[in-house]
Amino acid sequence: MSLNSATLPRELVIGAHPIERTRESIDVLNPSTGALIATVPDGTVEDGLDAVGAAADALPAWRATSPRERAEILRRCWELMTDRAEHIAELISTENGKTLADSRAETAYAAEFFRWYSEEAVRAVGQLSTSPNGANRILVEYEPIGVAVLVTPWNFPAAMATRKIAPALAAGCTVVLKPATETPLTSLLIAQICREAGVPDGVINVVTTSRAGQVVSAMLHDSRVRALSFTGSTEVGRTLLRESSDSILKTAMELGGNAPFLILEDADIDEAVTGLMIAKMRNGGQACTAANRIYVHRSIINDVAGLLGQRMGTLRVGAGTNERSECGPLINDKAVDKVEQLVDAAVADGASVLTGGQRPISRGSFYSPTVLVGVDPQSAIVREEIFGPVASLIAFDTDDEAVAAANSTDLGLAAYVYSGNLQRALSVASRLEAGMVAVNRGLVSDPAAPFGGVKQSGLGREGAHEGLLEFMEAKYIATNW
The missing domain is CATH 3.40.605.10 (Aldehyde Dehydrogenase; Chain A, domain 1)
Structure with a gap:
């Protein structure tokens, strides 16, 4: 083209x-x-x-x-x-x-x-x-x-x-x-x-x-x-x-948004990771609805991290106009600097880089698709909107714990819940402080639906x-x- x-x-x-x-x-x-x-x-x-x-x-x-x-x-x-x-x-x-x-x-x-x-x-x-x-x-x-x-x-x-x-x-x-x-x-x-x-x-x-x-x-x-x-x-x-x-x-x-993505222990892991890739990587993570904080039940977090790391690590990074590209650049170098600083700070706080975590060697404002595990819930990358291709995984043990963590922010635009039990998923969704909640899907936007948030x-x-x-x-x- x-x-x-x-x-x-x-x-x-x-x-x-x-x-x-x-x-x-x-x-x-x-x-x-x-x-x-x-x-x-x-x-x-x-x-x-x-x-x-x-x-x-x-x-x-x-x-x-x-x-x-x-x-x-x-x-x-x-x-x-x-x-x-x-x-x-x-x-x-x-x-x-x-x-x-x-x-x-x-x-x-x-x-x-x-x-x-x-x-x-x-x-x-x-x-x-x-x-x-x-x-x-x-x-x-x-x-x-x-x-x-x-x-x-x-x-x-x-x-x-x-x-x-x-x-x-x-x-x-x-x-x-x-x-x-x-x-x-x-x-x-x-x-x-x-x-x-x-x-x-x-x-x-x-x-x-x-x-x-x-x-x-x-x-x-x-x-x-x-x-x-x-x-x-x-x-x-x-x-x-x-x-x-x-x-x-x-x-x-x-x-702004700081969307939580909750994966309960009864979720289909493959479907959850597929939905997470959509919610996280649309426009390279540069979306107000992007999954920012990924809360995964402790019993399945290693499986989720392994599959997510594999899929993120194999994404083809390249120019937006290249038909083969699966992840384009960030909007400018300033945006790359911010993401890099957030990732570096998260690592300093104890997180481990499963994949990515660096700028690829190329022209343009690129940052590698990144998965972080063991992220400190108080780290800046959890508290701030990332606006980049970085997934931060945090373990939880109970639904109440996950809901409390998801709601621990002044922002409330979008949220995501994955569970194999629809009644349970809807119960959790009703407790999330967000204007929009996607249940067992990674895309929430629709022209026929009211788009907007609560709180700030x-x-x-x-x-x-x-x-x-x-x-x-x-x-x-x-x-x-």
Whole structure:
């Protein structure tokens, strides 16, 4: 495969036309090689406010369109993304580094949000009831909240964009998208596809910038903005919540995770390790839902470690765009440094490296798939989100002990449970403090399911009908007839 960078969209999208508004630029690098892919404009505060203005100007006409009209446009977005799936996947692998298999899966997942919300657009139904005292009727309808600012991370550049754009447009909102500086090209391509599908000018605006704090803050303090949807770290989420409070914005926050993966003693070991490989190694471990802390019953931990070490140790590490690669690079050298430090600290705390534990000798931001055993539960690699291809195994003796360990964090996005007894697995799942729990499977995400966390892993939900309501407000009308 050979991506033609000359044909990639690389300009800010503000209003009627993709235009270059700034002289400064951002280099987009291939993490597999460090090579320059393209440059995009480094947007300014003025660019961000102009984008808000374009979204505000487009809002009255877009919110006035019928739900069916919005649905048909979103359906066309899904069709075009599906038609161009291979091109999108190759772009993701080039600028993000994930393997083509992962990129193809992400592209299909990302496109599905357009199809799902094309169906949900016509289902924002209200309610009608009689007040308890009989004095009036209670009529409730749902209205689009208005202009929404969307801030997305680099690890799923297509899916994180469509998971926000699709429900916002289905609800009748207009948006300003601020993608991550590491992976802006995918977002720009999706905006181009949406325009081709019939999304009117100004409904989707895209501002690429390295001045994220300044630009996003300015937009959040613009009175025309009424909502913020953010996916990223808990630390940045706290800052944005404070910023949003000044204007009392509606916020949806999908923040960090530290997912526990529990393997009970009656689990099928082969199935559990297969699920663990999915939960741990999707995008090389660079996912907020990635299995971070693997708790294994003491009676089977050696068997699990041996099988996991064998499978992790034989993964082919290579460039994301190489069809044979099974594990691509991390997003940049800074990310590799963090993983390396966490592993080294875990070893210093008494952990043993079963496989991996080092940087392979090659260009690019790579780290070997790694399995650690005998990990101290107080080690930093257990307390912090790894965001890399490292599995840390910790033994437990009872279900109560495993649940307590799994819940011993301020984060609660995803969790995983494997057991040969479904009743037991569901009982354990009900006690886990997480917004999503996968039972006997390694994948939890689905556009038709509410995605989100508890505690400091976020507020609100994306996907499902709940994702549509994040961009709507309930209006109550009291009436008689």
